[in-house]
Amino acid sequence: MIKTFFKLNKYFFACSFLVLLGFQQVKQVSSANQSKEPFFPTHNVIPNKISINREKNVLLVGIKAYLGQEVINNNNSPSLRLVSNGRNLILKDVNGVMRKAKQIDIGWQAKQLKNPQVFVRQKIGPFASFESAERLVKELNNIGIKSIIAHPLDWEVWVSSNFTIPKSIESTYQKIQVSTLVVPFIDGINGKISLKGPLSLHAPDGLRLDNGIYYGPFSIQLDAYGTWTLVEHVPLERYLNGVVPYEIGSNSPEAALAVQAVLARTWAVANSHRFKVDGYNLCSDTQCQVYKDPSKANQKIKKAIKTTAGKILTWDQKPINAVYHATNGGVMASVTEAWSTNSVPYLKMRLDGPRRWSSDIDLPLSNEKNLKSFLFSESEAFGRDHPLFRWTRTVESYELSKQLKLAERVSSSFHPKQIQVVDRGTSGRVTALKITGSSGSEIFLKVDSIRRVLSQLPSTLFVVKEIKEGKWLFSGGGFGHGAGMSQSGAIELAKNGWTIQQILSHYYPKTKYGFLPE
Numbered sequence: 371m372i373k374t375f376f377k378l379n380k381y382f383f384a385c386s387f388l389v390l391l392g393f394q395q396v397k398q399v400s401s402a403n404q405s406k407e408p409f410f411p412t413h414n415v416i417p418n419k420i421s422i423n424r425e426k427n428v429l430l431v432g433i434k435a436y437l438g439q440e441v442i443n444n445n446n447s448p449s450l451r452l453v454s455n456g457r458n459l460i461l462k463d464v465n466g467v468m469r470k471a472k473q474i475d476i477g478w479q480a481k482q483l484k485n486p487q488v489f490v491r492q493k494i495g496p497f498a499s500f501e502s503a504e505r506l507v508k509e510l511n512n513i514g515i516k517s518i519i520a521h522p523l524d525w526e527v528w529v530s531s532n533f534t535i536p537k538s539i540e541s542t543y544q545k546i547q548v549s550t551l552v553v554p555f556i557d558g559i560n561g562k563i564s565l566k567g568p569l570s571l572h573a574p575d576g577l578r579l580d581n582g583i584y585y586g587p588f589s590i591q592l593d594a595y596g597t598w599t600l601v602e603h604v605p606l607e608r609y610l611n612g613v614v615p616y617e618i619g620s621n622s623p624e625a626a627l628a629v630q631a632v633l634a635r636t637w638a639v640a641n642s643h644r645f646k647v648d649g650y651n652l653c654s655d656t657q658c659q660v661y662k663d664p665s666k667a668n669q670k671i672k673k674a675i676k677t678t679a680g681k682i683l684t685w686d687q688k689p690i691n692a693v694y695h696a697t698n699g700g701v702m703a704s705v706t707e708a709w710s711t712n713s714v715p716y717l718k719m720r721l722d723g724p725r726r727w728s729s730d731i732d733l734p735l736s737n738e739k740n741l742k743s744f745l746f747s748e749s750e751a752f753g754r755d756h757p758l759f760r761w762t763r764t765v766e767s768y769e770l771s772k773q774l775k776l777a778e779r780v781s782s783s784f785h786p787k788q789i790q791v792v793d794r795g796t797s798g799r800v801t802a803l804k805i806t807g808s809s810g811s812e813i814f815l816k817v818d819s820i821r822r823v824l825s826q827l828p829s830t831l832f833v834v835k836e837i838k839e840g841k842w843l844f845s846g847g848g849f850g851h852g853a854g855m856s857q858s859g860a861i862e863l864a865k866n867g868w869t870i871q872q873i874l875s876h877y878y879p880k881t882k883y884g885f886l887p888e
Contacts, residue, residue, distance in 0.1 A: 374643060410545075412491035412528045413594040420568050422587050423603035427886070429638060430650035431609065431661055433579065434600035435593065438478030438552035442596070447478040447552075450590070450600060455583050456575025461556075462498045463565040469556055476554050476569075476590065478598075480564065486549040490531045492541045496524030498562075498818035500644055500657070501709035503527050506539075508712075515629055520647045521657070522595050550722040552596055567591055567598070582663025584612075593648040604664075606659075606886075610634055610675045612654075612664035618857045620668050622751030623864035626857070627674035629873045632883070633855060636692035639886060683881045685716055690881050695850025695856050697759050698722055699831045700744070701735060701753030702877070703852030707795030707830070709818050715819065716878045717853050719796040723751035735798030738791070742833055744798065745847055753858030758828045758849035765789075765824065767840035770805070777823045780813060789834055789842050799830040799852060818851070854878065 420430070440447035451473065452459055458470045494517075497503040505523040510517045510529070513536075517529045535541050555562040569589035576583040585608070589601045589608050606610075610631050618630040637659060641652040644658060654661040667675075683690045691705065691714060705717035719735075721728040727750035732740040745760065753759065767786045774780045785808040788887065792814070793802035805813045815823055820830050832846030848856075853875040863873050871883055 378594045380560045380610070389752070397774055409530075409532060410488050410490035412518070412530055413489055414548075414592065414596060415485075416592060416594060416647070419590050420591055420601075420649060421603075422570050422589055423605070425605045427606040428603050429609050429642065429652060430589075431604055432599045432645060432650050432653045433584065433661075434603055435597075435648075435653065436595070437590075437600065438554070439597045441478050441480045441552055442550055444480070446510045448855060449478070450476040450554075451825055452476065452571065452573075453570075453578040454573060454575060455578050458574075459577070460572045460574075462570045463567065464569075465566050467556075467563060467565055474556065476503045476556060476565070477562070479553050479555055479564070481551045481553045483549050483551060485858055486547045489544075489546045489548065489576070491530060491544050491546075492529040492533070493526055493544055494529065494533055494535070494539060494541045494660065495526035497526065497710075498524075498643075498822040499524050499709050502818060505709075505711045508596040510535075515577045517643075518647050520594055521645070539733055543783060548596060552598065554590065554598060570784040572590045576665065579582075580662065582612075583665035585664070591649055595648075599648060599650065606635060606638060607675060607679060608664060609638065611663065611667035611671060612661040613659050614674065615667055615671050616660040616662060618861070620671060621799075622857075622861050624670065624677075625864035625868060625870050627670060627874060628678050628870045629855070629860055630694075630857070631675045631678045631862075632683060632870070632874065633694050633754050634693040635678070635680075636689050636775065637694075639682060640689035640691060661768045669847075678870065680763045681883060682886050683878055683883055685714070685881050690714070690716060691854075692878070693851065693853050694855040694857060694877075695715070695848075695852060696860065697756035699759055699829060699847025700749050700754065701797045701831070701852070702854070702856070703797045703799050705853045706793060707797055707799045707817065708851035710816065716881050721751070722753070722856055722859055723749070727751070734796055736794040738794075738833060741794070741798040745831075745833065745845060751859075752862045753860075755862070756849065756858035760845075760847050761828055761849075762846075763826055763828075764837070764843045765842050765844060771840070772812060773823050773825070774805070780807070780811075783809075784811065784813070785809075786840075789836070791834065797831065797852060800832065801830075821851075 437450055438447045455474045458472055459474055461469045461474050494630055503519045505521055506527055507517050514848055515533045517527050520526050520528050554565045568589045571588040573586050576585050583649050584602055587603050590598055593599050613634045644652055651871045652658040700722055702720045702722050704719045706713050721731055735741045735744055770786045786805050787808045788806040789799050790804045795801045801817050803815045821827055827844055829848040831848045832844045834842050834844050837843045860873050874883055
């Protein structure tokens with residue numbers, strides 16, 4: 371579910387901080403050396419919720435993000451093309467400018483500020499995931515330090531310069547002067563017509579976008595980085611039409627589809643604060659749940675959503691962390707093996723197969739001998755038909771070096787010489803990996819950072835050996851983080867007649883299945 375957000379070209383990565391954030395001048399020094407500053411905001415503050423949909427339980431989902439980012443550096447930015455699926459689209463800005471048409475193109479232009487805006491903050495990160503960033507936010511909050519999670523490129527935590535961060539937490543002091551704003555416009559008879567956001571967009575018969583149809587309504591609004599996002603204001607139950615088929619597959623058995631609907635609903639509710647800094651709830655890619663073309667939901671999908679309508683999983687009267695993945699390779703991971711976060715009682719290490727088979731497995735799998743036996747023996751685990759239930763990958767030194775540099779982990783002079791597993795969790799998953807360079811320098815990758823850097827590895831459930839100098843063989847099992855439900859496992863259980871509640875209880879033991887609170 372959680373994979374690399376998007377692929378970046380070399381140019382974009384090199385200037386990501388300046389372009390994506392829209393900042394003209396960035397001053398970075400160690401937090402320990404920062405001078406006392408008068409109060410400045412940390413970022414461009416966005417309203418928590420822009421309301422244009424009166425229905426209940428509406429999610430604001432960012433469908434197109436970072437719009438207009440290129441104009442900050444005086445480059446052309448692709449226009450946002452909005453195409454109706456039928457009747458005219460209706461676009462309005464806050465000043466009353468209106469455009470009605472079957473197709474509307476919104477362009478982006480730079481506006482120079484007479485009085486530049488100044489933002490000052492302490493940046494912590496990057497983090498490999500939102501979950502790891504959120505753990506730090508909670509720890510800071512416990513000691514009276516307010517902070518917020520942002521996603522300009524990677525996940526980061528931003529803290530006001532008025533707080534003193536503990537020395538044990540590495541941070542970067544940033545003073546940013548913004549002299550250029552990104553402004554949307556439409557073409558008029560006498561030239562460009564500038565628009566003031568947020569913009570509202572209604573599509574009576576749906577909006578055609580990326581080979582899909584979305585029903586809205588929509589807003590086009592500023593984010594915390596000075597760029598813009600196309601946001602759909604979609605009721606929760608309709609949102610599931612664009613999630614369930616793309617996460618588990620439209621042809622899955624009915625019980626598996628229903629379980630996926632429950633988990634997608636639960637996950638969305640529990641994570642509705644994920645993009646709070648940008649004024650919406652969720653994104654539409656794998657940093658959240660995949661959401662696309664809800665018009666393609668078939669009758670099986672709609673029935674699964676209707677069967678479970680309004681129901682979620684809770685623990686202690688709160689929505690659970692309803693994570694899921696493609697296949698766990700035969701063993702569920704504890705949540706702390708997947709992310710740098712706090713443990714929860716319903717996401718623990720458990721073998722995922724029949725009791726008879728499970729009783730024959732030598733534990734703990736943190737023991738490499740036991741793990742090798744588990745990985746290389748014939749398995750009767752649930753979901754073993756998945757193509758990535760077992761896998762191998764080879765990684766060469768030059769490839770690893772390139773990935774480490776891209777992730778800003780090492781300098782250009784670092785050449786990997788040795789890879790060593792330092793620590794494993796109870797499910798056998800690698801939680802700490804040491805990479806030693808030819809000069810003796812060492813790099814440590816932990817939990818979610820392992821797959822973030824070594825993105826070719828389907829999971830962290832693996833053993834590794836050097837097959838020749840500068841070339842390693844990774845042999846492993848599973849696809850994804852391994853915590854919570856295995857989708858391939860749920861499909862097999864559904865085929866074997868398990869009910870919705872039996873599957874949910876198997877993967878999230880002792881959680882409560884019930885209606886979503888108002």
